[in-house]
Every structure is written in C-alpha cells, then in structure tokens.
Amino acid sequence: MSDMRQLLKLLGELDDQLVSCMRCGMCQAVCPIYGQTGREADVARGKIALLEGLAHELIKNPQGVQDKLTRCLLCGSCAANCPSGVKALDIFLKARTILTGYMGLPPIKKFIFRGLLTKPGLFNNLLGIASKFQGLFTSPANDVIGSSCSKILEPILGERHLMLLAKTSLHKDIPSLDTPAGKSGLKVAFFPGCLVDKIFPRVGHAVLKVLDHHGVGVFMPEGQACCGIPALSSGDRESYEKLVRANLAVFAGGKFDALVTPCATCTSTMKKIWPAMAGGMSASEQAAIRELSAKIMDVNAFVVDKLGLTPPAPAADAVSVTVHDPCHLKKSLGVAAQPRTVLSMNPHYKITEMPAADACCGCGGSFTLTHASISAKIGQQKRDNIKKSGAQVVAMGCPACMLQISDMLSRNGDSISVKHPMEIYADSL
Amino acid sequence: MSDALKKDFEALVGKANVMASESERFSYAYDAAVLDPVMPSLIVRPETREALGRVVKLANDNGLPLTVRGSGTNLSGGTIPKLGGLVVLTNALNKILEINEADLYAIVEPGVITAKFAAEVASRGLFYPPDPGSQAVSTIGGNVAENAGGLRGLKYGVTKDYVMGVDFFDVDGEIVKSGSRTVKCVTGLNLHGLMVGSEGTLGVFEKITLKLVPPPLAAKAMMAIFDDVNKASEAVAAIIAAKIVPATLEFMDNFTIRTVEDFAHAGLPVEAQALLLIEVDGHPGQVADEAEKVEAICKKMGAQRIQVAKDAEERNKVWEARRAALSALARVSPTTVLEDATVPRSKIPAMMHALGDIAAKYQLTIGTFGHAGDGNLHPTILTDRRNKDEWRRVEEAIDNIFDVALSLGGTLSGEHGIGIAKSKYMEKETNRATILFSRRLKKALDPKGILNPGKVIGE
Ligand SMILES: Cc1cc2nc3c(=O)[nH]c(=O)nc-3n(C[C@H](O)[C@H](O)[C@H](O)COP(=O)(O)OP(=O)(O)OC[C@H]3O[C@@H](n4cnc5c(N)ncnc54)[C@H](O)[C@@H]3O)c2cc1C
Ligand code: SF4
Ligand code: SF4
Numbered sequence: 001m002s003d004m005r006q007l008l009k010l011l012g013e014l015d016d017q018l019v020s021c022m023r024c025g026m027c028q029a030v031c032p033i034y035g036q037t038g039r040e041a042d043v044a045r046g047k048i049a050l051l052e053g054l055a056h057e058l059i060k061n062p063q064g065v066q067d068k069l070t071r072c073l074l075c076g077s078c079a080a081n082c083p084s085g086v087k088a089l090d091i092f093l094k095a096r097t098i099l100t101g102y103m104g105l106p107p108i109k110k111f112i113f114r115g116l117l118t119k120p121g122l123f124n125n126l127l128g129i130a131s132k133f134q135g136l137f138t139s140p141a142n143d144v145i146g147s148s149c150s151k152i153l154e155p156i157l158g159e160r161h162l163m164l165l166a167k168t169s170l171h172k173d174i175p176s177l178d179t180p181a182g183k184s185g186l187k188v189a190f191f192p193g194c195l196v197d198k199i200f201p202r203v204g205h206a207v208l209k210v211l212d213h214h215g216v217g218v219f220m221p222e223g224q225a226c227c228g229i230p231a232l233s234s235g236d237r238e239s240y241e242k243l244v245r246a247n248l249a250v251f252a253g254g255k256f257d258a259l260v261t262p263c264a265t266c267t268s269t270m271k272k273i274w275p276a277m278a279g280g281m282s283a284s285e286q287a288a289i290r291e292l293s294a295k296i297m298d299v300n301a302f303v304v305d306k307l308g309l310t311p312p313a314p315a316a317d318a319v320s321v322t323v324h325d326p327c328h329l330k331k332s333l334g335v336a337a338q339p340r341t342v343l344s345m346n347p348h349y350k351i352t353e354m355p356a357a358d359a360c361c362g363c364g365g366s367f368t369l370t371h372a373s374i375s376a377k378i379g380q381q382k383r384d385n386i387k388k389s390g391a392q393v394v395a396m397g398c399p400a401c402m403l404q405i406s407d408m409l410s411r412n413g414d415s416i417s418v419k420h421p422m423e424i425y426a427d428s429l
Numbered sequence: 430m431s432d433a434l435k436k437d438f439e440a441l442v443g444k445a446n447v448m449a450s451e452s453e454r455f456s457y458a459y460d461a462a463v464l465d466p467v468m469p470s471l472i473v474r475p476e477t478r479e480a481l482g483r484v485v486k487l488a489n490d491n492g493l494p495l496t497v498r499g500s501g502t503n504l505s506g507g508t509i510p511k512l513g514g515l516v517v518l519t520n521a522l523n524k525i526l527e528i529n530e531a532d533l534y535a536i537v538e539p540g541v542i543t544a545k546f547a548a549e550v551a552s553r554g555l556f557y558p559p560d561p562g563s564q565a566v567s568t569i570g571g572n573v574a575e576n577a578g579g580l581r582g583l584k585y586g587v588t589k590d591y592v593m594g595v596d597f598f599d600v601d602g603e604i605v606k607s608g609s610r611t612v613k614c615v616t617g618l619n620l621h622g623l624m625v626g627s628e629g630t631l632g633v634f635e636k637i638t639l640k641l642v643p644p645p646l647a648a649k650a651m652m653a654i655f656d657d658v659n660k661a662s663e664a665v666a667a668i669i670a671a672k673i674v675p676a677t678l679e680f681m682d683n684f685t686i687r688t689v690e691d692f693a694h695a696g697l698p699v700e701a702q703a704l705l706l707i708e709v710d711g712h713p714g715q716v717a718d719e720a721e722k723v724e725a726i727c728k729k730m731g732a733q734r735i736q737v738a739k740d741a742e743e744r745n746k747v748w749e750a751r752r753a754a755l756s757a758l759a760r761v762s763p764t765t766v767l768e769d770a771t772v773p774r775s776k777i778p779a780m781m782h783a784l785g786d787i788a789a790k791y792q793l794t795i796g797t798f799g800h801a802g803d804g805n806l807h808p809t810i811l812t813d814r815r816n817k818d819e820w821r822r823v824e825e826a827i828d829n830i831f832d833v834a835l836s837l838g839g840t841l842s843g844e845h846g847i848g849i850a851k852s853k854y855m856e857k858e859t860n861r862a863t864i865l866f867s868r869r870l871k872k873a874l875d876p877k878g879i880l881n882p883g884k885v886i887g888e
Pocket of ligand 1: 023024025026460461496497498499500501502503504507508519539560561562563566567568569570571572573574575576577578579580627628629630632633634635755844845846881
C-alpha cells in the first residue's frame with residue numbers, strides 16, 4: 001500500500017479511539033520520554049494529536065508522524081494514568097502497522113523479522129552458533145552482573161554493557177517437557193520467551209525448579225516462537241501474525257490450567273495485545289487467541305495466586321534486595337505484590353524498596369538501540385534509585401528490564417546483582 | 430518563517446531547542462480547550478531566562494506573534510497560536526530558585542511544575558495551597574497567567590493570593606520588576622497584580638515570588654447526602670453563615686454521582702440528588718468543633734445521611750470520589766466540554782435549575798460538579814464534536830449557560846480563563862469601555878501586538 005487514500009481510510013478507522021483523548025495533558029506527568037525531553041510530540045497527547053492531524057489531512061507527512069511514534073517505550077504509563085481511559089498502546093501499535101504498511105519496512109528489519117524471527121528453527125540455530133563466537137568480540141566488564149562490553153561492536157551497540165547469549169540456551173538443555181500435574185493438581189504450559197531462552201536460561205531453570213517443587217505439571221512444547229512484539233512494534237503486522245499463529249499451533253495440542261511466562265513483556269503482549277490486534281485474523285484463530293490469552297499469567301502471579309505462598313520471616317543476616325516493577329507487569333497487568341511475595345520465600349533476602357520502583361527502566365525493546373541516549377538517561381535515573389535503596393540485589397520479573405538494568409549498573413561500575421524473583425525463590429529450594 | 434530568522438533563534442537558544450518540522454509544530458497547535466488547532470511557524474525552548482528575554486526581543490523586532498506555553502493544559506485556547514508565529518516553551522525553565530523558611534516565600538522560574546513545587550514546599554514543613562486539578566502537570570507560570578484556582582479556593586484563596594511578585598520581560602526583552610519578598614509592599618504600581626490572569630498578553634514572566642503558609646495541623650472530611658439540590662445549597666449557605674469556612678466544599682449532581690459510581694465503585698448513593706464533600710482543617714480542637722457544627726447544620730438542612738471520615742483512609746476515599754469526577758464523566762462520550770461559569774453561592778440552586786432546563790432544551794447530557802463553596806460550578810457537557818448537529822446545539826447551550834450565569838450576577842469564568850474560547854462574551858459581562866480600556870493598555874505595552882494576539886480582549 002503506498003496509496004495516501006488507503007492510509008487515510010485506515011487511520012480513519014482509528015478515529016473512534018483517537019477522539020477519546022480530551023487533550024488534558026495529564027500524561028505529561030508520567031511519560032518517561034517526555035520527562036527527559038519536555039517535547040509535546042513525545043507524550044501520548046502529542047502522538048495522538050499527530051495521528052488525528054494526519055487522518056484529517058491537517059498535516060501531510062506520514063514519515064514525520066512515524067518518527068514521533070517510534071520515540072516511545074510502549075511502557076503504557078500514559079494509558080494507566082489517563083483520566084479519559086484512552087487505550088494509547090492499542091492506538092500506537094495499530095498506527096505503527098498502518099504507517100509501516102504505507103511506507104514499507106526498512107530492509108534491515110525485513111531481514112530480521114521476515115527472514116529470521118518468523119523461522120524459529122533457523123533463528124535458534126543461528127544464535128546457537130553466535131553464542132560460541134561472541135567471546136571473540138567482547139571482554140568481561142562486571143563480574144557481579146556478568147556483563148561484557150565490546151570495542152569492535154561499538155559502532156552498532158554504542159557504550160552498552162551487554163549480557164551475552166548463554167552458552168547453552170534453555171531449549172538446548174530441555175527441548176520439551178510434558179509432565180503430569182503433581183500434588184498441586186495443576187498443570188501449566190510454560191512459555192520462556194526469547195530472552196529467557198537465549199540470554200537468561202537460568203531464569204527458565206529456576207521456574208521449572210519452583211514448579212516441580214510445588215508439584216505443578218509442565219507442558220513445554222518444542223518450536224515456540226517469539227511472542228511477536230518486536231515485529232508488531234516495528235509495524236510489521238505480517239510477521240507478527242505469523243508468530244502468533246506459530247504459537248497458537250504449538251500450544252493447541254496441550255491441556256493445561258494456565259500458560260505462564262517469566263517475561264512481563266511476553267505476558268502482557270499475549271494477554272492484552274494478542275486479543276486487541278486479532279482483527280486481521282480468521283474467526284477460528286480469534287477464538288483460539290481468546291481462549292489462550294484468558295489462560296496467560298505472569299509466573300509470579302501464578303505461584304502466589306494459584307499455589308498460595310506464605311513467606312517466612314527474613315533471617316537476621318538477610319541480604320537486602322530492592323524490587324523494580326516492570327511497566328508491563330504493574331501498569332499493564334496490575335501485578336506488583338506477587339513478585340515481592342515470591343522472593344520473600346527465600347529467608348536470606350529482605351526487601352528494601354527504592355524510590356519510584358514503578359518508573360520505567362528505559363528499555364522499550366529496540367527503543368534502547370534506536371534511541372540510545374534517551375534510553376540511557378531514563379536508565380540512569382533507575383540506576384540512581386536502585387543505588388539509593390542501598391540494596392545488594394535488584395529483582396524484577398522481566399528479562400528485558402534485566403538487560404537494561406544490568407547495562408546501566410555495569411556502566412556505573414556498581415556491584416549490585418540483577419535477578420528474577422523466581423531465581424531468588426529457587427535458590428532456597 | 431525565513432531561514433535567516435530561524436537561524437537567529439537557533440543562535441539564541443541552540444539548534445537542539447528550535448523545532449521547525451511539520452510534526453513538531455503541529456504538536457503545539459492545540460491545548461486542552463475543545464477548539465480547532467492552529468499551526469505555529471516555529472517552536473523555541475530556551476534553557477535560560479536570559480535566552481527567554483532575547484527570544485522576546487527578537488520576536489518583537491520582527492513583529493512575530495509570540496505565544497508562551499507552559500504545559501498547554503489551559504481550557505480556553507490560551508496557548509493556541511491564533512495568528513501562527515512563535516511558540517515559546519517555558520518547561521526548560523524549571524528551577525526552584527529559593528524556598529525561604531524564615532520569611533515564608535519562594536522564588537521560582539515559570540516552568541516549575543505546580544505539584545513538584547508544592548511537594549518540595551511540603552518537605553520543608555510549609556504549605557502552598559493552590560491546587561488546580563491539573564497540578565501534576567501545570568506550570569506555575571501558567572497558573573499565574575490564568576490565576577488558577579483549585580479545591581482549596583474557599584478558605585485559602587486562589588493563585589493571585591499567593592503571588593508576591595512577578596519579574597517579567599516587556600516586549601523589548603527588558604526585565605520589569607514588581608512586588609517584593611515582603612508581606613507589605615506599596616512600591617510603585619501593582620504590576621504583578623496586572624500580570625496575574627494576563628494570559629500571556631502583557632508580558633513574559635521570568636521569575637515568580639510566591640507566598641507560603643504554615644500547613645494546617647489537622648483535617649476532617651465528610652460527605653453529606655441530599656435528595657434535593659436546594660437543600661444542599663442551603664446547607665452551603667448555612668455553613669458559611671455560621672462563620673465556618675471549610676477548606677473545601679465540593680458539590681456533585683446526580684448524574685455525576687451515578688457516573689462516578691459506575692466507574693469507580695466508591696459506594697456512592699446513586700439515588701442522591703446532590704452530594705457535598707466537605708473538609709475542615711486547622712488546629713485539632715477547632716477542627717473537631719467545626720466538624721461537629723457542620724454535621725449538625727447539614728442535618729438541620731435536610732441531609733439524608735452524613736458520613737464522617739474516621740481515618741486517613743476514609744478521608745482519602747471521600748476525595749478519591751471527587752477526583753474521579755472528571756475521569757468518570759470523560760469516559761462517557763468522545764468529547765468532554767468542561768465549563769466554568771461561576772455564580773454567587775446563593776444562586777447555585779437557580780443555576781442548577783437553569784442547567785437542567787438547558788440540557789433538556791438542547792437535548793444534551795450535562796453532568797455538574799464543582800466548588801460549591803465559591804459558586805464555581807463545572808457543568809460538563811458530554812458530546813461528540815464529530816456530530817455536527819449536536820455540536821451546534823452544544824455551542825448554543827454554552828451561550829445560554831453564560832447568559833444565565835451573568836443574569837444571576839455571576840461571571841464567565843471562575844478559573845479557566847478567557848483565551849479564545851470566551852473572548853467574544855467579554856463585553857456581555859463588562860461593557861464597551863472596559864474592552865477599550867484593556868485594548869489601550871495592551872496597545873501601550875505591546876505596540877506591535879505580538880504577545881498572544883487575539884486572546885482575552887479579542888481582535
Ligand atoms: C484536567 C484538568 C483540570 C484542570 N483543573 C483546573 C482547576 O482545578 N483550576 C484551574 O484554575 N484550572 C484548571 N485547569 C486549567 C489549567 O490547568 C490551568 O489554567 C493551568 O494554570 C494552566 O497551566 P499550564 O502550565 O498548562 O499553562 P498553559 O496552558 O501552557 O498556558 C496558560 C496561559 O498562560 C500563559 N503563560 C504560560 N506561561 C507564561 C509565562 N511564563 N509568562 C506569561 N504567560 C505565560 C500562556 O500564554 C497561556 O495564555 C485544568 C485543566 C485540565 C486539563
Ligand atoms: S491523559 Fe489521556 S486524555 Fe489526557 S491528553 Fe493524555 S492521552 Fe489524552
Ligand atoms: S507508552 Fe510510555 S513512552 Fe510511550 S507515550 Fe506512553 S508513557 Fe510515553
């Protein structure tokens with residue numbers, strides 16, 4: 001589609017959602033990007049006004065609008081605080097697909113999404129190979145965090161301190177699982193998500209250990225694909241739908257009470273965005289999505305709400321841990337108490353809250369690559385707040401936040417380790 | 430805008446602080462008023478007060494219209510650049526320059542966010558009372574330029590009661606100083622008084638001196654439920670007649686009550702015709718005494734039920750219901766028109782009656798809530814501006830609301846300002862001489878008419 005009329009028509013379909021913004025500007029108080037730049041086009045009100053302007057032909061440059069739309073962490077802070085109930089994330093994602101449809105996907109993204117991500121087998125193999133060679137280009141940066149940095153890759157990655165691909169991914173270690181419900185009488189499907197599978201398999205192992213401890217059966221089919229959010233947030237609806245379909249297919253065979261993930265972003269994508277963005281899919285696929293997303297739960301929420309945990313009192317010499325609330329957990333799903341309960345199951349840890357625990361870490365998926373300096377500024381504030389808590393460990397239920405926060409702590413030379421709540425609990429078992 | 434002029438602005442504020450692309454300019458074409466956007470030709474965001482002054486001078490030298498913008502949350506089109514031209518952002522000028530605990534004042538740059546300032550003041554054990562509903566985002570400069578009010582207006586007054594001084598740039602970019610840090614000051618003309626509510630048409634603020642007060646030691650909140658609007662407003666009058674001035678005295682009509690209950694499930698009585706939300710504050714002894722009296726008065730005036738908040742949590746619940754009013758109403762329909770007509774408080778029943786008639790006559794949904802203590806009601810019209818026929822009726826209804834408010838001895842705007850939205854009604858409330866006087870004043874201070882042209886006094 002590179003037809004302006006078609007573009008206007010599709011944007012017109014967003015009109016009912018766009019008009020619900022009353023331009024009150026209250027989203028300025030919570031938008032992490034606006035907090036850094038003070039620019040109206042960066043806040044939800046500005047983006048929505050631009051889309052309306054484009055739809056009503058008050059402005060003419062779709063590229064300019066798309067550029068503004070990508071200056072967004074998709075953190076949902078605006079939507080969570082909007083007095084008018086504007087579904088800003090739905091709007092932004094739909095608008096990105098419409099504008100990408102009009103302008104086309106940049107070749108590099110086309111290659112990554114259509115050539116790699118949508119082919120899980122190839123993607124996995126390639127990264128498996130990469131994990132063997134990455135040591136050649138990088139050198140260790142921080143032992144406590146386990147991060148590395150790279151002089152050679154600096155032109156692409158900037159000053160970032162990376163978490164490398166794990167030597168053995170989770171699916172290499174455990175290709176699939178299908179165990180019956182134990183003493184809990186419950187069985188879950190387990191969706192580790194790309195980052196846990198490839199960078200933090202230790203989190204996946206921790207989840208399996210906790211589930212096993214509680215006698216929860218696990219269905220972990222082979223051939224799981226990415227949840228689709230990287231493609232969708234780049235506006236590539238075609239790849240996104242392919243990924244959703246691939247996942248529907250692998251989970252279709254299983255019988256389970258809940259589908260759990262240790263990744264806040266995967267959970268909120270599958271629970272909230274899959275149903276909202278199913279418009280282009282067939283009726284039976286839409287039904288399958290509704291059925292599956294009703295079962296999707298954050299793994300912390302599952303173990304606390306379904307298994308019922310009673311944390312012990314912390315030991316006298318307990319290590320202090322501070323908790324970061326990932327946007328996609330707290331703001332999208334309302335999950336904030338459960339990760340704290342989960343890590344309190346380990347008596348060797350006690351919680352010391354940081355200021356603004358639910359402020360965004362600044363990652364925003366590929367945002368951290370495309371808008372590195374804003375991302376780092378937001379991340380630095382998070383790091384400063386973590387530091388203020390005085391804790392030795394920072395825990396969070398999202399591997400994407402773990403990447404960003406590891407990077408920020410490592411760049412600052414802090415000796416604070418970064419963990420998933422499930423790891424902390426699993427350590428005590 | 431010529432390239433050369435754009436370069437001149439870049440030289441003043443730095444290239445990164447000048448925005449010229451279509452998408453950036455369009456994002457400063459609107460504010461919180463329901464009005465058509467107007468594109469500015471350039472946006473600048475000075476990072477120092479000196480640069481702000483030079484920007485004003487350069488604009489004036491070139492006869493370029495200049496609209497100052499804080500957070501763009503005003504509800505009257507005050508920051509819509511009606512004739513295009515330059516939009517100047519103050520949100521990089523956000524330093525609290527001084528909080529003086531001994532002399533009870535603070536000096537701030539105009540872009541300081543109201544709630545951040547109030548929190549900083551509170552952390553020093555002091556109190557800055559003006560609390561507009563937008564305080565989480567509004568700027569002090571915007572508050573002063575709109576003379577913003579809030580929930581605490583009845584007892585504590587509005588922004589103007591806290592402005593001790595304003596230093597501002599005239600159109601030549603020269604700093605004009607007015608007011609002082611002292612409680613008393615009669616040095617020269619009351620220029621800072623002139624700046625309050627000037628909506629960016631007379632000068633550009635560069636520094637504002639604000640009065641601080643000691644915070645009240647105790648507070649008590651309650652909710653009184655009435656089956657009749659008249660009884661509720663008689664209760665308001667009786668409370669004031671008993672020489673009690675509550676910090677807040679808020680009103681909600683039946684439609685608002687039902688909508689809030691649907692949205693927030695706060696346990697509000699959906700059959701009630703009116704709710705009063707009342708808070709008294711001060712010394713603990715006085716608070717206990719006044720709370721008892723208020724309760725007795727409400728009962729006497731026919732309140733069906735009174736719930737007194739027993740602890741902080743219950744108190745919070747009372748105010749959550751009030752805070753949810755706008756959110757709840759806003760979700761009912763695509764377009765929310767928040768009006769601001771204000772009448773003497775004894776005229777509230779007459780005003781409510783008229784609003785009912787207007788809603789029926791124009792077949793519109795109107796929910797009304799607001800500051801009963803000071804007669805500042807917010808009739809909120811729930812509509813869809815895309816529906817041309819309905820929108821025409823909305824415009825007629827607004828005209829009608831103003832006529833009624835004026836006929837009751839009220840005013841066009843209690844706190845939202847005149848801007849573009851209400852300038853055409855100005856003469857109705859005042860008279861020709863007032864408009865001409867204001868225009869002559871404006872002409873003398875701003876001969877080229879660059880400062881926020883077309884606002885407040887029209888033209
Ligand atoms: C949800 C909501 C609730 C609201 N609740 C209230 C309320 O309870 N009470 C109330 O009074 N208002 C309320 N308002 C209206 C609005 O928030 C206030 O008028 C506020 O003072 C505007 O501040 P701002 O920083 O957004 O100013 P802007 O909207 O940016 O500007 C307002 C005016 O001030 C001028 N201005 C700004 N800075 C300067 C400067 N440095 N020098 C000269 N002129 C300047 C502008 O030119 C413009 O004319 C509400 C608005 C919304 C959206
Ligand atoms: S808070 Fe909601 S309604 Fe208000 S401007 Fe932002 S998106 Fe629009
Ligand atoms: S999603 Fe987050 S970054 Fe994007 S506009 Fe909303 S608050 Fe800002």
